[in-house]
Amino acid sequence: MRHIVALLGVGGVGKTTLAYRSMGLSLRPRVTLRPGVYKLYLDRGVNIIDVPGQYVFEVIHNFVRMATFFVDKVLYVYDVTQQDTLYAIAEMHSRLLDRFVKPFKRIAVAGNKMDLAREIGLFIEADEIAAAMGVSELHYISALQDEPSELVKILF
Ligand SMILES: Nc1nc2c(ncn2[C@@H]2O[C@H](COP(=O)(O)OP(=O)(O)OP(=O)(O)O)[C@@H](O)[C@H]2O)c(=O)[nH]1
Numbered sequence: 001m002r003h004i005v006a007l008l009g010v011g012g013v014g015k016t017t018l019a020y021r022s023m024g025l026s027l028r029p030r031v032t033l034r035p036g037v038y039k040l041y042l043d044r045g046v047n048i049i050d051v052p053g054q055y056v057f058e059v060i061h062n063f064v065r066m067a068t069f070f071v072d073k074v075l076y077v078y079d080v081t082q083q084d085t086l087y088a089i090a091e092m093h094s095r096l097l098d099r100f101v102k103p104f105k106r107i108a109v110a111g112n113k114m115d116l117a118r119e120i121g122l123f124i125e126a127d128e129i130a131a132a133m134g135v136s137e138l139h140y141i142s143a144l145q146d147e148p149s150e151l152v153k154i155l156f
């Protein structure tokens with residue numbers, strides 16, 4: 001069975017960059033307007049679902065319209081230099097819980113753009129919000145700079 005992971009987060013946090021770099025591509029993505037499904041062939045197949053939308057309501061609307069019942073893991077992505085993107089994933093999560101009887105098997109939070117955080121000296125941690133969301137799996141990454149092998153790990 002393929003492992004299906006959905007990337008959720010507001011516009012510009014780096015979802016498509018994460019999907020591309022996990023596949024070893026270094027293209028600079030444009031704004032995602034349509035749902036993307038990227039297939040990775042590792043020891044186990046992975047489908048990465050890149051959900052379009054700039055704002056919370058759009059992302060949730062687009063995600064719910066997709067075949068969300070197949071999703072094995074939801075990876076909430078925020079930008080560690082933008083506090084509002086962190087609040088946005090908490091809001092997305094509560095909106096999803098309002099709609100689904102059962103939460104997803106696996107839920108994780110990824111704080112992205114760590115390279116930028118180090119450069120500008122501003123790092124917004126997700127510990128408290130992740131705990132409030134009931135999420136214990138938390139990763140801090142640079143979708144732009146981390147090795148693909150490291151990025152792939154957080155998809156599982
Ligand atoms: N410095 C830095 N920039 C990043 C990183 N990841 C993504 N970016 C940049 O952030 C911008 C948005 O990245 P995308 O991957 O398009 O973000 P997205 O979440 O797919 O955005 P939408 O498609 O608009 O929803 C691009 O200019 C990326 O190059 C990162 O780890 N570090």
Ligand SMILES: [Mg+2]
Binds near residue numbers: 029032050
């Ligand atoms: Mg995108």
